[in-house]
Amino acid sequence: MCRWSVLAKGATLSWVAVCTDNRRLMSTASLCGISCVTSSHSRRIILRSGSNQVTERRVYLDHAATSWPKPPGVLEACLEFQRDLGVAASRGAYLRGEQTDRAIAQVRSKLSRFLHLDDAYRVAWTSNGTMAIHAAIHSVLWQTDLRGEHVVTTATEHNSVLRTLADLQERRGLRWTMVPCDARGWVDPDAIEQAICSDTKLVIVNHASNVTGVVQDLERIGRIVANSEAWWMLDAAQSIGYVDFDPRSLGIDLVVAPAHKGLGGMFGTAFVVAASEVVPSLRSPWVGGTGRSSGTWTGPFEWLESVESGNLNGPSIASLGAALLSASTRSMADFQAKASDWLSRLRHQIARYASLRLVGYPDGPEDLQQVSRVPVLSFSSRTLGSHEMAMLLDSAMGLECRSGLHCAGAIHPFLGTDPQDGTLRMSFGHATSEADVDAAIQGIRLLGEVNA
Numbered sequence: 001m002c003r004w005s006v007l008a009k010g011a012t013l014s015w016v017a018v019c020t021d022n023r024r025l026m027s028t029a030s031l032c033g034i035s036c037v038t039s040s041h042s043r044r045i046i047l048r049s050g051s052n053q054v055t056e057r058r059v060y061l062d063h064a065a066t067s068w069p070k071p072p073g074v075l076e077a078c079l080e081f082q083r084d085l086g087v088a089a090s091r092g093a094y095l096r097g098e099q100t101d102r103a104i105a106q107v108r109s110k111l112s113r114f115l116h117l118d119d120a121y122r123v124a125w126t127s128n129g130t131m132a133i134h135a136a137i138h139s140v141l142w143q144t145d146l147r148g149e150h151v152v153t154t155a156t157e158h159n160s161v162l163r164t165l166a167d168l169q170e171r172r173g174l175r176w177t178m179v180p181c182d183a184r185g186w187v188d189p190d191a192i193e194q195a196i197c198s199d200t201k202l203v204i205v206n207h208a209s210n211v212t213g214v215v216q217d218l219e220r221i222g223r224i225v226a227n228s229e230a231w232w233m234l235d236a237a238q239s240i241g242y243v244d245f246d247p248r249s250l251g252i253d254l255v256v257a258p259a260h261k262g263l264g265g266m267f268g269t270a271f272v273v274a275a276s277e278v279v280p281s282l283r284s285p286w287v288g289g290t291g292r293s294s295g296t297w298t299g300p301f302e303w304l305e306s307v308e309s310g311n312l313n314g315p316s317i318a319s320l321g322a323a324l325l326s327a328s329t330r331s332m333a334d335f336q337a338k339a340s341d342w343l344s345r346l347r348h349q350i351a352r353y354a355s356l357r358l359v360g361y362p363d364g365p366e367d368l369q370q371v372s373r374v375p376v377l378s379f380s381s382r383t384l385g386s387h388e389m390a391m392l393l394d395s396a397m398g399l400e401c402r403s404g405l406h407c408a409g410a411i412h413p414f415l416g417t418d419p420q421d422g423t424l425r426m427s428f429g430h431a432t433s434e435a436d437v438d439a440a441i442q443g444i445r446l447l448g449e450v451n452a
């Protein structure tokens with residue numbers, strides 16, 4: 001038995017079905033090529049007909065996942081690299097090989113300058129943020145037996161940190177402490193201080209939450225870590241390109257971030273930036289072809305070369321060069337002022353609907369405690385699940401938002417969000433226009449008024 005109703009009508013239709021046999025309906029729908037999601041709030045299934053069409057207008061609100069569209073020159077740099085050079089880095093003694101090495105070295109220097117660093121730090125390329133995090137953690141904690149080692153991290157971390165630590169705990173005996181956050185996603189630096197003990201080897205901090213956008217207090221955390229024996233690793237995935245920070249003055253030993261989010265680069269490049277004092281103690285979790293000393297296959301090998309084993313993603317690194325050029329012409333302070341106004345308008349719109357719940361603002365939309373934030377906003381609905389909301393916004397208005405837990409496995413109990421359903425997240429970037437923000441406000445109105 002099925003009861004049907006239309007939830008929203010746009011280029012595609014969103015239908016809601018309340019069914020006695022959801023599993024059968026889901027499998028029939030998927031056989032027919034119809035997109036569907038189940039609601040964790042009810043026994044409802046939401047189906048989208050015409051699911052192969054996308055709406056004419058695209059309002060991209062998922063910049064925390066990856067930025068889109070890319071800044072001018074980024075796609076062209078990728079294409080030019082592939083068309084005009086198109087050879088492997090660190091491999092050839094022919095001219096194009098040398099030009100490739102120089103092009104990649106220039107992007108390393110540009111990135112170092114962007115982070116206010118000089119040769120005292122080393123940039124190692126990886127293929128995405130998750131690989132950079134894995135490389136950094138394993139490079140510090142490379143011993144087979146980790147029973148004497150301890151790591152401090154926070155509840156705001158991405159699963160690429162949490163799962164790596166849990167895996168090292170299970171397989172090699174690592175001990176680690178997860179410092180809680182408050183209902184905004186802010187971590188009290190004093191709690192980090194209390195968690196550090198004499199055998200803490202590494203403190204890992206996510207600079208900005210990918211669920212609430214809250215930015216951590218790096219100055220205070222830096223002073224605390226400096227008073228300990230531990231190294232400090234910063235996950236700047238959500239902050240880089242939006243928040244200016246100086247790893248050297250903050251005493252950060254390792255910075256990891258992907259190039260494809262706030263920096264505006266393409267998929268396929270991320271980096272670990274390591275202070276040169278720590279580099280001799282690091283050991284890469286993987287080894288392989290480096291184009292050098294190929295007659296030896298037993299180490300030790302140089303850390304940076306080993307992390308970069310195999311062919312580098314030259315086109316993507318070249319696109320990061322163009323993205324950094326574009327970033328150097330923008331003011332982060334101007335962007336922050338603009339984004340803070342957007343967030344405020346959206347929060348007040350959410351607060352108008354009793355059916356919607358703003359996440360990460362325990363004092364309400366005024367944000368009385370004034371922590372700084374990157375442009376990320378989460379909310380949930382008392383009647384609709386987060387995936388339902390995302391599908392509705394897309395099918396009715398072409399709004400592309402992220403739903404679920406956002407790979408942030410530990411933060412949700414602290415935010416009071418449903419541990420299965422998570423939040424609907426709208427995130428903004430350098431390419432966001434005022435019209436996009438107006439559309440986001442219309443989207444919130446649709447969700448607030450939908451008769452679920």
Ligand SMILES: Cc1ncc(COP(=O)(O)O)c(C=O)c1O
Binds near residue numbers: 130157158206210
């Ligand atoms: C805080 C944080 N760390 C790490 C990552 C992983 O980056 P990537 O998606 O490039 O693997 C993300 C991605 O969303 C993130 O938000």
